[in-house]
Amino acid sequence: MALTPSTMMPLGTTAPEFTLPDTVSGKDYSLAxxxxxxxxxxxxxxNHCPFVIHIIDQYTQLLNEYIEQGIGCVAISANDVVSHPDDHPDKMKLMAANQGFKFPYLYDETQSVAKAYDAACTPDFFLFDSQLTCVYRGQFDDSKPGNNKPVTGRDLRQALTNLVAGQPISEQQVPSMGCNIKWKG
Structure with a gap:
């Protein structure tokens, strides 16, 4: 596992367009x-990253909660499934079902979407306002595997809460940390 920080897309960046298949429904979803x-x-x-596994229960709960408040949510996996078969779309579908995702879990087979977002690690978070302008790209919280801090989702939750309430989001944001995206050779 290579510990990798997120690249921190510049605030104010417009969300790159994409259309990707959902591993659960088989439907293609666009950004709009x-x-x-x-x-x-x-x-x-x-599926396999220890950093994702560490937060997955709280992550799922948090996203399912904010969907009810008008935030669209989507998870994307861009990992090379040849080198990391646990991240295959069939296994993504199982993870989504087992975790109770109420949001699509899309597969970026060409890795073009991950590259467009300059995603670097898993998990890597990008929050956009209703005009699709980046307002947050930081960590879930300061809990990491082995540091004995509770998983709360504090940082992302605060950004989501402020966005829903129409309040400003602090520009002081800590990069997410996790496993590097498994790029194709």
Whole structure:
């Protein structure tokens, strides 16, 4: 596992367009279809990463909660499934079902979407307002595997809460940390 920080897309960046298949429904989703009335959270995750596994229960609960408040949510895996078969779309579908995702879990087979977002690690969070302008790209919270801090989602939750309430989001944001995206050779 290579500990990798997120690249921190510049605040104010417009969300790159994409259309990707959902591993659960088989339906293709576009950026416009995923955006909620208050905004959109795009997260790059995968099945095998210890950093994702560490937060997955709280992550799922948090996203399912904010979907009800007008935030569109989507998880995307871009990992090379040849080198990391646990991240295959069939296994993504199982993870989504087992975790109770109420949001699509999309597969970026060409890795073009991950590159467009300059995603670097799993998990990597990108929060956009209703105009699809980046307002947050930081960590879930300061809990990491082995540091004995509770998983709360504090940092991302605060950004989501402020976005829903129409309040400013602090520009003091800590990069997410996780496993590097498994790029194709």
């Amino acid at each position: 279809e995923l955006t909620g009335t208050k905004g959109l959270l795009v997260t790059f995750i995968c």
